[in-house]
Amino acid sequence: MISGFKDTLALRQSIIDGCLAMNASGINQGTSGNISVRTDAGMLITPSGVDYAQLHPDMLVLMPLDDTSIAPNQMKPSSEWRFHRDILKAKPAVSAVVHAHPVYCTALAMNHMEIPSCHYMVAAFGGDTVPLADYALFGTEALSVHVLAALQNRSACLMANHGAVVTGDSLERALWRMTELETLAKGYVTALTVGQPKLLGKVDMSAVQQAFSDYGLKTDA
DSSP: OOOOBOOOHHHHHHHHHHHHHHHHHTSSOTTOOEEEEEETTEEEEOBTTOOGGGOOGGGSEEEOSSSSOOOSSOOOBOTTHHHHHHHHHHOTTOOEEEEEOOHHHHHHHHTTOOBOSSSGGGGGGTSSOBOEEOOOOTTSHHHHHHHHHHTTTOSEEEETTTEEEEEESSHHHHHHHHHHHHHHHHHHHHHHHHSOOOOOOHHHHHHHHHHHHHHTOOOOO
């Protein structure tokens, strides 16, 4: 088993604080987003359909990574638990997964558009694009398959007609990535309204990725 964080009150509260911060910043709306963090017993994930302002640490759901069973007397996990679990299983370096519906990311996803190399910060997500995962019904195995494919060698992707997913080696890093991803999406959408953005080439993007490896923005894909 891949070692994870110890399931503590502080860890559970940090997940709740992350949810509240996403809504306060406008990154997410209502209960549409969800957060998971790897623990030494599986993963902690936000429950389904609970107002973040009403969340308490004991409401977070502890799930194993090797099956779909959960201990009794827990709340129903987020409907998106499947891709959270599958990402954590497939990517040992990932400790946290954040999903949300940021407005500009979602606008691009509605148009089935990825984010190209329009800005050097795209490289912070592991490549020269932020890819788009194909559409499938929320909560399904098919959606999980599409998300995992899009996240190959990446730490973020858009989700067709849905939203966005980011990963991190910590919850703090994952939340930072979600904010940065929405900033990039907003910039790209805005640039499209005034012209055709000029893209950086593969040589330039490779140089940025190398610079990030020394700067502390290593990917954990």
